[in-house]
Amino acid sequence: MPDQIRALVEGGKATAGPPLGPALGPLGVPIPKVIAAINEKTKEFAGMQVPVIVKVKKDRTFEVEVGTPPVSALIKKELNLEKASGNPKAEKVANMLIEQAIKIAKMKEAVLLSNDLRGAVKTVVGSCVSMGILVEGKDAKEALKLIDSGEFDVKIRAGKTELTKEELAKLEQEKLALAEATKKAREQAEKKAQEIMEKMTGRERSEIKAALKEAGIPADIIQKLLPVEAAAAPGAAPAAGAPAAGGAAPKAEEKKAPEKKTGEKK
Structure with missing residues (x-):
């Protein structure tokens, strides 16, 4: 059974450094040739992390198997x-x-x-x-x-x-147009959300959130405009009767048992 070295490398840019070099060295294979083979097989995945397996046989010959990114x-x-x-x-x-x-x-x-x-x-x-x-x-x-x-x-x-070059250029133009349309849609959604929130001033957060969802406001915009109530600032005294941040409401002060005098029988 050949030794197997598994690693994740950048497509077309594997080097003799870690993790491959130190793992291959003890196996006696020509490391530059292994690296060259890996880079040749992964060059089409430039810019991506690619899983590779190097199988080294007893006669020090090797095979390179390349997986593909998701x-x-x-x-x-x-x-x-x-x-x-x-x-x-x-x-x-x-x-x-x-x-x-x-x-x-x-x-x-x-x-x-x-x-x-x-x-x-x-x-x-x-x-x-x-x-x-x-x-x-x-x-x-x-x-x-x-x-x-x-x-x-x-x-x-x-x-x-x-x-064709023309098709690729058209796809890039479409991508820019989609990005601009998304930007405008989000601006409109935020404006609509602000209007709803202003009309519902003083209402419970849960009611406002439900109204925003019903109006089709995206979840990330709701979170941005209607964040969960922040905890009290460090050192600030909580309102009377209010629970401490992350904890339950304070208990009523317990009465201390009278201190026993020296020599008093227990």
Whole structure:
């Protein structure tokens, strides 16, 4: 059974330093050759952390097995996204073409629980639902229905993954437009929330929060404008009868037992 070294490396940028170098040294393999093999196999994942396994045999020959980053990481890399949407139902952050979904599906096909490329593509598109990403300009759930109906069968069967410069440029423009639309929508939501809160001045927090939810205000905006009551400032005396921060209401002062005089029998 060969020795196995497992590590997480940046795609195309593995080095002879930790964690690989110190682990490979005692096994007697040519470390520069191992590093070169890893970088060649992981270069398509530049900028991402990639799991690798180096198997070293008794004759000091080696094999490199490369895993792939999670689907969500591959989607963000493909679309040049820093993060997914924090409110995926209402706020979309990018649009993905079916060719890009096919490209990611082919990277992950071996480990995805699907019987064919079409199923792998559906898994990728399904991940877009929770990330706030459109697919072919449509909600990801709608795109899944189109895949089931055969809308993209020709491209999927062909394994088409190439995009033109014009298509890529258009996707970037759409991403900027979505970001601007999200910004305006959030500004409008905050303004609406402020109006509701002003009308409900003096009402219980729970009532105000319920009204904001009913009006469709995003949860993070509600939290921002209606934070949980802050604890009393350090050193400040609580109001009469008010519970101490994080504790129960103070108990009534207990009467002290009379002190026994010296020599008094117990």
